[in-house]
Amino acid sequence: MPNQIDRTLLNDVAISVLEQTAFIFCEAANLQDGIDLDAFEFIKVRIEFSGDQDGLVIAIAPGKFCCELAENMLGEELITEECGEKNIDALKEILNIIAGQYLIRLYGDRAVFDLSAPEATEISSEELCNMVGQYDFGCCLSDDYPILTLALAAKEVI
Amino acid sequence: MAYNILVVDDSKTIRSIIIKTLRLTKLEIGEILEAGNGKEALTCLENNWIDLVLSDLNMPVMSGVEMVEVMAENGLLNDIPVVVVSTDGSATRIEELKKKGIRAYIRKPFTPESIGEIIEKVLGVINAKSD
Numbered sequence: 001m002p003n004q005i006d007r008t009l010l011n012d013v014a015i016s017v018l019e020q021t022a023f024i025f026c027e028a029a030n031l032q033d034g035i036d037l038d039a040f041e042f043i044k045v046r047i048e049f050s051g052d053q054d055g056l057v058i059a060i061a062p063g064k065f066c067c068e069l070a071e072n073m074l075g076e077e078l079i080t081e082e083c084g085e086k087n088i089d090a091l092k093e094i095l096n097i098i099a100g101q102y103l104i105r106l107y108g109d110r111a112v113f114d115l116s117a118p119e120a121t122e123i124s125s126e127e128l129c130n131m132v133g134q135y136d137f138g139c140c141l142s143d144d145y146p147i148l149t150l151a152l153a154a155k156e157v158i
Numbered sequence: 159m160a161y162n163i164l165v166v167d168d169s170k171t172i173r174s175i176i177i178k179t180l181r182l183t184k185l186e187i188g189e190i191l192e193a194g195n196g197k198e199a200l201t202c203l204e205n206n207w208i209d210l211v212l213s214d215l216n217m218p219v220m221s222g223v224e225m226v227e228v229m230a231e232n233g234l235l236n237d238i239p240v241v242v243v244s245t246d247g248s249a250t251r252i253e254e255l256k257k258k259g260i261r262a263y264i265r266k267p268f269t270p271e272s273i274g275e276i277i278e279k280v281l282g283v284i285n286a287k288s289d
Contacts (some may be wrong), residue, residue, distance in 0.1 A: 020265040073175055089171035097266050100245030109249040117168075117216060 006106060006151065011138030013102045014059065014094075014149045018142070021097060022072040022090075026140035026147060031132055035139065035146050037072060038125045040064065043088055045095045045120045051113035055153045057102065059095040060128060060137075064089045065145035092118035102151065160188035161281060162206065166199040166213040166222065166241075176212060176243065179286075184275030196225030203235050210281060211240045212264075223258065230259050239280050243268070 011028055018024040029035060040062035048056045061069070066087035071078050073090050095118055103113050123131075128148075131137075137148040163180060167173045173192050180187055191206060193199035197220040199211065215222040222242060229235040239261040252263045261280045264273055 017267065066175075070171065074171065075178055086171050089169050091170065091265075093172055096245045100247050104247045109247060112248045112250050113246070115216060115246065117218070119189070 007136055007138040007149075009099070009105060010057070010102055010149045010151045011140055012146065013105060014098050014138070015140050017094060017101060018069075018140075018147070019092060022069050024069065024072060024142050026142045029139045029141045029146065031137060031139045031146075031148070036144075037054050037128055037132070037146065040125060040145070042125065042128050043091055043120055044123050044128075045088075045091045045118050047099045047118050048116040049099060051114045052107055052111040053113075053153060055151060057095060057099045058148075058150045059091060059098065060123070060131075060148040061091055062145050063087060063122070065147065067140060068145075069094065072118070085094045087149055088120045092120055098149070160186040161209040162188045163189070163198060164191045164202055164206075164208045164211045166193045166196065166211060166217070166225070168194050168214065168217040170194075172214070179268065179270050179273055180212075182270035183277070185274055185277060194219075196220030196222060196228070199225055200228055200235075203229070203238065207224060208238055210277060211238060211279075212243050213240055215242060215244045215246060223255070226255075226258050226260055236240065241280055243273075 015026045018026055031102065042060050043063055043066050044058060044060045046056060046058050067078060070086040070090035078086060100114055135150050137150045139146055139148050165173050165176050177190050180190060193202050193203055195217040199213065201204060213222040213225060226240050229238065242255055242260050243263045243264045243266065245266045247265050255263065262276050264276055
């Protein structure tokens with residue numbers, strides 16, 4: 001996996017940000033331990049960074065989890081129709097915070113980075129399995145929901 | 159005194175989170191207005207009495223930095239304090255922003271306590287709501 005950077009640190013930051021921002025408690029997990037990715041439709045969010053180092057950060061989580069995430073962040077229960085936009089916004093915001101904290105932890109607080117606006121796409125479990133075969137994702141579990149993260153030191157098309 | 163606050167962020171969900179957090183602080187809040195980018199914020203500032211602007215940095219159409227630069231050139235707007243709310247934690251970036259006139263910087267994630275404390279300091283609040 002060329003260009004891949006510090007998976008464990010990224011996963012640790014993701015767990016900490018989910019707890020601080022949305023009161024969601026996760027445990028680090030290993031994708032090789034038979035985590036079922038077929039049970040969900042996923043949302044993928046991607047942010048590119050440029051500056052002292054160029055690269056990108058990705059977070060992928062089930063749509064149902066993102067709805068819980070939005071509810072926790074907003075402090076209100078959402079009806080199904082409201083979930084569509086807000087769950088994507090919630091995951092975008094979480095990845096924004098993860099990316100900011102991760103880059104500081106990795107490169108120090110004197111380094112300057114410009115982050116792109118987060119881009120979100122819905123992906124099937126099959127598409128996710130293909131990506132997992134190509135890249136070494138970090139993973140944590142909230143209940144049975146897998147949350148995957150990846151950082152690359154290059155702006156690859158992924 | 160109740161303060162009118164303008165919240166500037168391109169995400170409606172994030173604006174909602176910031177507004178909810180503001181309501182949880184001890185600040186006397188008057189009206190809270192919203193804008194989706196720097197350009198909308200400038201229009202809002204020209205048409206409303208605003209005591210404080212809370213702004214994101216990276217936004218389409220006009221960024222938070224561009225908005226502050228325009229405000230600095232406008233004699234009617236250059237006294238309104240701007241506090242940046244962002245995930246960007248670079249100390250170098252924060253120093254640059256302060257040179258451009260930004261009063262304070264709130265790093266996400268924030269709590270009602272942390273956001274309240276910074277705003278009180280910026281506004282010089284002495285009459286925050288009691289519990």
